[in-house]
Amino acid sequence: MKILVVDDEPNIRRTLRVALETMGHEVQEAASASTALSEVERQPCDVALVDLRLGGESGLELLESLRAQSPRLAVVLITAHASIDTAVEAIRRGALDYLPKPFTPAQVRAVLERVDQVRGLRDRVADLEQQVRDIVPEVELESSDPQMQQVMELTRLVASADAAVLIRGENGTGKGVLARALHAWSKRAGGPFVTVNCPSLSSDLLESDLFGHVKGAFTGAVRDAAGKVAAAEGGTLFLDEIGELPPALQPKLLRFLQEKRYERVGEAKTRIADVRLVAATNRDLESAVASGDFREDLLYRLNVVELTLPPLRRRSDIRTLAEHLLAFFSRQSGGRLKGFTPEAHDRLARYAWPGNLRELRNAVERATILAAGPLVGLADLPDRIGQMQTDASRSIEIGQSATLEQVEFEHIRRVLVAAPNLEAAARILGIDPSTLYRKRKQYGL
Numbered sequence: 449m450k451i452l453v454v455d456d457e458p459n460i461r462r463t464l465r466v467a468l469e470t471m472g473h474e475v476q477e478a479a480s481a482s483t484a485l486s487e488v489e490r491q492p493c494d495v496a497l498v499d500l501r502l503g504g505e506s507g508l509e510l511l512e513s514l515r516a517q518s519p520r521l522a523v524v525l526i527t528a529h530a531s532i533d534t535a536v537e538a539i540r541r542g543a544l545d546y547l548p549k550p551f552t553p554a555q556v557r558a559v560l561e562r563v564d565q566v567r568g569l570r571d572r573v574a575d576l577e578q579q580v581r582d583i584v585p586e587v588e589l590e591s592s593d594p595q596m597q598q599v600m601e602l603t604r605l606v607a608s609a610d611a612a613v614l615i616r617g618e619n620g621t622g623k624g625v626l627a628r629a630l631h632a633w634s635k636r637a638g639g640p641f642v643t644v645n646c647p648s649l650s651s652d653l654l655e656s657d658l659f660g661h662v663k664g665a666f667t668g669a670v671r672d673a674a675g676k677v678a679a680a681e682g683g684t685l686f687l688d689e690i691g692e693l694p695p696a697l698q699p700k701l702l703r704f705l706q707e708k709r710y711e712r713v714g715e716a717k718t719r720i721a722d723v724r725l726v727a728a729t730n731r732d733l734e735s736a737v738a739s740g741d742f743r744e745d746l747l748y749r750l751n752v753v754e755l756t757l758p759p760l761r762r763r764s765d766i767r768t769l770a771e772h773l774l775a776f777f778s779r780q781s782g783g784r785l786k787g788f789t790p791e792a793h794d795r796l797a798r799y800a801w802p803g804n805l806r807e808l809r810n811a812v813e814r815a816t817i818l819a820a821g822p823l824v825g826l827a828d829l830p831d832r833i834g835q836m837q838t839d840a841s842r843s844i845e846i847g848q849s850a851t852l853e854q855v856e857f858e859h860i861r862r863v864l865v866a867a868p869n870l871e872a873a874a875r876i877l878g879i880d881p882s883t884l885y886r887k888r889k890q891y892g893l
């Protein structure tokens with residue numbers, strides 16, 4: 449973890465730095481409240497260890513300012529006057545814990561383990577919140593489109609088997625939604641549904657995210673972690689964007705698929721899990737196999753059954769889908785909107801929908817907020833749809849009349865089309881793969 453030590457006594461700062469660095473943490477120091485605040489602003493950290501008496505300043509006040517400035521920061525107070533009262537006051541004002549002075553390295557370690565546990569729980573809550581959002585109440589799986597009807601029929605058929613399933617389709621076509629439906633219709637429905645986003649983490653972190661790790665396996669592994677394979681026990685593990693699975697992890701996943709066996713990072717003990725694997729990809733995995741980026745044996749293990757979702761532009765039910773989504777969002781906001789104008793419908797039917805159902809959903813939700821009603825018109829649709837020229841790939845020129853959002857959307861879209869994979873696209877854009885991942889979701893790309 450990144451830890452900020454705030455104490456006006458150089459000796460305490462030095463002792464803590466040595467102890468914390470020995471435990472594998474990164475340490476920043478501050479001798480006063482104002483330095484502490486500017487340090488946190490300059491470089492975000494995970495934990496602040498704050499002395500209660502900072503010369504003439506109060507650690508309790510700094511605690512409040514730090515919490516206001518950086519709500520995710522865990523603050524631990526250090527106090528030579530450990531009384532129940534100060535401890536209670538510190539916790540009441542948002543401290544996560546306190547350390548009595550003088551302290552031993554073991555006490556520091558114990559406090560940090562608690563901080564790490566709380567952070568783990570917080571992440572778990574965020575993850576669960578995301579899952580609740582992912583359950584997507586607006587989803588309509590019934591379709592009059594013949595291709596979709598075929599996909600749904602096959603999904604119901606294979607749901608009861610335990611075979612691995614590979615879901616193919618462009619971004620936003622509903623692969624995640626279909627994976628959930630598959631789980632809900634399977635005999636594992638009572639078990640957990642756990643998602644792993646393959647491109648959002650580095651190879652090492654992804655391995656530990658999947659299979660778990662033991663305490664001390666790497667810097668920052670301060671306690672054992674079970675991993676998502678274990679979390680999905682008795683249920684379904686959904687590997688999103690499997691085409692981005694780093695090569696180093698592919699043999700490990702293959703072994704897991706074949707034998708249901710795996711090891712946590714840093715541990716030799718073999719564990720067994722009863723988990724069904726469903727994977728999704730928007731990439732042409734056959735060409736990834738041909739270029740050596742994806743193992744052929746893994747592809748064959750994953751696609752025992754294949755389900756392919758059609759892109760939205762090829763679906764004959766765009767109109768019904770748009771009406772369904774509008775009815776859903778309109779209900780949530782008092783039922784003001786009754787439908788689309790004929791021009792808006794026409795545009796929705798002719799637009800290319802590079803972000804597929806996600807883009808349609810976002811466009812309709814946005815229109816529900818903007819439209820005066822009772823019908824959604826062209827002006828209520830995002831510019832790229834409403835002002836679309838007949839050529840869907842109209843060019844945006846830098847310096848010409850375009851919003852920053854349009855420019856960012858178009859630039860990211862084109863880089864994604866041209867780059868061989870997400871990591872390369874993130875490198876070109878000069879952003880983190882996880883930021884790119886979020887932006888794609890935001891823009892429905």
Ligand SMILES: Nc1ncnc2c1ncn2[C@@H]1O[C@H](COP(=O)(O)OP(=O)(O)OP(=O)(O)O)[C@@H](O)[C@H]1O
Pocket residue numbers: 582584586587588589617618619620621622623624625626688728730805806807809893
């Ligand atoms: N059948 C549906 N009815 C209504 N909305 C849908 C449907 N399928 C998908 N959506 C909308 O599109 C969004 C994206 O779906 P989902 O995440 O399943 O797509 P995906 O193909 O997995 O995308 P990605 O490849 O980017 O992960 C959903 O959150 C939902 O809002």
